[in-house]
Amino acid sequence: MEAVGLTVGLLALVGVFEDCVTLLSQFGAAKSIGKDYSYLATRLDFQRTLLLQWAERLKLYDNKEYDTRLKDPYLKDLIQSGLQCIIQLLQDGHLLQDRYGVRPANIQEAAETSTALSSRLSLRISKQSLGLWKLHNHAASQHDHTDSSHTPSDADSQSRLRTSDKVRWVIKDKEQFESLVRKLSDLLMDLDRVIPPLQLGWSHQIVLENEIKKLKSVRELRKVMNASVFEDSNLIDVTTQTIDRECTRSILNRLWFRLIDDRKNHIAEAHSKTLEWAINPPASGVVWDDLGQWLRSGHGIYWIHGKPGSGKSTLMVSDLST
Known part of the structure; x- marks a missing residue:
């Protein structure tokens, strides 16, 4: 009985x-317009990411471990x-078209909709949603067996968006759409103030930074980079570092082959x-540069070539192990 009540309480939210x-x-963003508008869709995805993370922070889908302040x-x-x-x-179509540039x-x-940043959280929350609704349906069916007078609860009758209610919007005015993004940002800040984070140092910026670091697609990261210009310089730094990391990983993966460690x-x-020429080079009269120097x-390229047994491979193995 109590389990049903708790589940229904969560489902209402x-x-x-x-x-x-x-x-x-x-x-x-309409693909016919070009890339100038696509970064705005990514900025909206920032807000979607923050909303999804808000639900995770409160453990909204965890019927046992959810934030007790929700009671x-x-x-x-x-x-x-x-x-x-x-x-x-x-949902206000007239307002969206007249004031918010869509x-x-x-x-x-x-x-072109942007889900670059929110996709990971969205997938995880979708799985949690299935679990919670399944738990609710099971608990409700058990309750129906013991209470024939069961009537639909608030959660049972919770209005959900029908397919016919869904309108796809495309951006037509940059400045007006910027004001929509700012309005959503303010509303999300208000939600955070109702039940503030318990973790010290938590902020919207840290949430976005953490999600950026988990991205693998350089293409999506570049979208985030373009959108970050209008958010915070720290997001640009984090995005740049993540792009560098993924480019490095991609290059190394392309160079890899099955017997790469065989030699x-x-x-x-x-x-x-073997390496006497490098460790203790002659004082003068040699045709090679001082390896130690x-x-x-800390910079430049040292090109090594020589006859078999001169220590080329030994030197490479030594460098790899240090």
Whole structure:
């Protein structure tokens, strides 16, 4: 009995939350317009990411471990009102077109929606959603066997967006759409203030940085880079570092082959004087540069070639192991 009540209490919020996420996914940039508008769709995806992370932070889909502050009826009502404000904003077609710079997409029009940053969280929350609804249906069916007078609860009758309610929007005005992104950002900040994070140092910027670091696609990272110009310089730095990391990984993966370690693993133990020319080079009259001096300089390329047994492979193995 108690399990059913707790599940229903969560589902009342979950239903409204999921409508918000669905509405946020219906905006995109018309491909015919070009890349100038695509970064705006990515900026909106930043807000979608923050909303998804908000649900994770409160463990909204965990019927046992959810944030206990959600039990407070006053706070729960404030949260529901905040989510309803987002729904009202994103469902008001006249307001969206007149003030926020979007228009309905044509039937055959190709629109580019951005889910680069939110995709990981979205997938995880989708799985959690299935689990929670399954738990609710199971608990409700058990309850029906013992209470024939069961009537639909608030969660059972929770209004969900129908397919016919879904309108795809494309951006037509940059400045007006920027104001929509700012409005959503303010509403999400208000949600955070209702039940503030318990973790010290938590911020929207840190949430975005953590999601950026988990991206693998350089193409998607470049979209994030273009959108980050309008957010925070730290996001640009994190995105740049992540792009460098993924480019390095991609290059190394392309260079890799199945027997890449075969040569290294089969190099015999070298003679004690194999690298004498490098460790103790002659004082003068040699045709090669001082290897030790090059190592200390920290830059430039040292090109090595020579006859078999001169220590080329031994030197490479030594460099790899240090």
